[in-house]
Amino acid sequence: MDLPKIPIGQLVSDIVDWIEANLGWLLDGITEVLRFLLNGFQDILTLLPPLAMIPILGIIIYLITRKDLRLALLSIAGLLLIWNLQLWSHAMMTLALVISSTIIALLIGIPLGILAANNDTINAGIRVLLDFMQTMPSFVYLIPAVIFFSLGNVPGMIATVVFAMPPAIRLTNLGIRQIPVELIEVSDAFGATPQQKLIKVQLPVAMPTIMAGVNQCIMLALSMVVIASMIGAGGLGYQVLVGIQRVNIAMGFEAGLAIVIIAIILDRITQGLIKTGKTRE
Structure with a gap:
């Protein structure tokens, strides 16, 4: 005899x-x-024409990465190639989507990671949720995003935030938990408040690990770009999708190459910041 089906799907639909x-x-x-x-x-x-914006972005990268001239010049070369491929506006849409999604993911993820690091009960609950989020197929995130926010860039942004958030939570939690007990005991001995201990001890020591979480968050956000284009998100991901639909190899490859260039630039920037944090230690 078949057992009655548990109406999980109907329950979710009702919610x-x-x-x-x-x-x-x-x-x-x-x-x-x-x-x-x-x-x-x-x-x-x-705001500015591409040939004016590219040098500005190169200077910003140079300053952020502690005067890494090689990375700045390579970034400028990569951005010039994107401009030459006539994908500048699409690339800036993708970059805006990645930056905004990453900021929201970090604003939610880092505080949750701090809470989980300081409370075992919260940590146990969040760990189950993160396991669920990271094993769920990325396409599934598109369903509630479309239902609640229709089509366009906003639902793509929501799906990207949910998809990219787990590494920020996990690595913030891990970084704080790995702080030597002696440092915590010293801060307690000097009478530091929980806020002072967090700001002056825990976050600075855990910063390289947290920055690794930021790096992973950015990379996952960028990897979601093509998938989010299926629900109307613009940018390079949409160009890849159109290339697939039309079997246009040139269009798809050029858009994919532009995504790779942006990914490499963002990865090198965050990797440089991680190395800077470790050097300061």
């Missing part, structure tokens, strides 16, 4: 219907805030 019916105002507010943030970054990145 979604309830949220749409009762929290539509909240979803609309979130949509407007995220759209404002995304459009703001895109406007900044496209």
Whole structure:
């Protein structure tokens, strides 16, 4: 005799219907805030013509990476190639999507990692949630994003945030938990408050590990770009999707190459910041 099916899917559907019916105002507010943030970054990145913006970005990379001239010049060369391929506007849309998604993921993920590091009960609950988030196929994130936020860049941004957040939580938690007990005891002996201990001891010591989480968060956000294009997110991911749909090898390859260039630049920047943090230690 077959056992009756547990109506998990129907339960989730009912919850979604309830949220749409009762929290539509909240979803609309979130949509407007995220759209404002995304459009703001895109406007900044496209404020100047590409040939004026590229040197500025090179200088910013040079300063952020503690005067790594080689990386700055290679970044400029990569950005010039993207411009030459006539993908500049799409690349800036992708970069704005990655930056805004990463910022939100870190604003949520790092505090959750700090809470998990200082509370074993919270850590146990978050670990189960993170296991669920990291084993769930990335395409599944698109379903609730579309249901709640329709199509476009905002649902793509929501799906990217959820997909990219786990490393920030895990590595923040790990970095703080790996701090030597002696340092914590010394700070307690000097009468440091929990806030002082966090700001002056835990975060500085754990910063290289936290920055590794930031790096992984950025890379996952960028990897979600093509998938998010399936629900209307623009940028290079959409160009790849169109190339696949039209079997246009040239279009797909050029957009994919631009994504790789951006990924390498962002990865080298964060890797440089990690090395800087370790050197300071």
